[in-house]
Amino acid sequence: MVTRPPVIAEWLVRQTAPADMREALLGDLCEEFVLRGSPGGRRWYWKQALVSAAQWVPASLLLLLPGYLLPLWLLDRLWALLLSSIPLKEDAVRAWPMLAINLVVACLLGAAVRLPSGALVLGAAVLILAASVRLPLDYCCLFLVLPALASKWPARKVKRV
Amino acid sequence: MKEYLGEFEQLVMLALLRLGDSAYGMSVRREIEARTGRDIAIGAVYATLDRLEGKGMVASKTGEATEDRGGRAKRMFLPTAAGLSALQASREAVARMSQGLELEGLVW
Numbered sequence: 362m363v364t365r366p367p368v369i370a371e372w373l374v375r376q377t378a379p380a381d382m383r384e385a386l387l388g389d390l391c392e393e394f395v396l397r398g399s400p401g402g403r404r405w406y407w408k409q410a411l412v413s414a415a416q417w418v419p420a421s422l423l424l425l426l427p428g429y430l431l432p433l434w435l436l437d438r439l440w441a442l443l444l445s446s447i448p449l450k451e452d453a454v455r456a457w458p459m460l461a462i463n464l465v466v467a468c469l470l471g472a473a474v475r476l477p478s479g480a481l482v483l484g485a486a487v488l489i490l491a492a493s494v495r496l497p498l499d500y501c502c503l504f505l506v507l508p509a510l511a512s513k514w515p516a517r518k519v520k521r522v
Numbered sequence: 523m524k525e526y527l528g529e530f531e532q533l534v535m536l537a538l539l540r541l542g543d544s545a546y547g548m549s550v551r552r553e554i555e556a557r558t559g560r561d562i563a564i565g566a567v568y569a570t571l572d573r574l575e576g577k578g579m580v581a582s583k584t585g586e587a588t589e590d591r592g593g594r595a596k597r598m599f600l601p602t603a604a605g606l607s608a609l610q611a612s613r614e615a616v617a618r619m620s621q622g623l624e625l626e627g628l629v630w
Contacts, residue, residue, distance in 0.1 A: 366592075379572060384594045386565070387592065387594055388596060389547045389591070391592040391594065392548060393564075409563055409565065413564065413568075414565075416565050416566060416569060
């Protein structure tokens, strides 16, 4: 008898579900999985995980775009402008925009507006988007890191009874 | 201004009323599935409950944690007065719109 829900499906739910309902949802899924038993429970769990993720990811992406991409793009433009005004020696290669500072400032911006939980899944989607506009690889990796960091930020506060 | 509920929101609110103190995500899903025959995703139930809670139509509290839930606590939901009022308004709106209409046999 299988008593453990499918690990990858559980991970998918954990990464995509809003933080304030994540544990309750995983508990509910686990409860139903045990009730249904294997293999029906496993199939059912996967279906729920996929349907739920498909529902949450687009909404989260909509929040992610103005929340991360716009500040990052603005920061990138700012550093590019500042760096372009510094004269370089002949043959010197201009250093890549200040990734670390961009990261810190973007995280602070994200924390300031309390973005909803991010996820690697969302990051991957943004990575594809970033790659499609041919951003440098290390810059694309930043998009993977940010949503993961965002998931550690406090979730929206809801009044409880 | 009166607030109204969508169709699925109404189903969720009605399930909460039926379940009373034992309403949590999965029990709401089971109740809707049993009464309507619709295959409901638990994610859709939670998304709706979260939205209703955000609008102050539903309140929640942490329930018991059991072994078959992997030690995770339930999140119990109860409709608020605002939620009941919105449900009532929505049902009345549908009733008024349906009044005098005979849908059976109506084809285009």
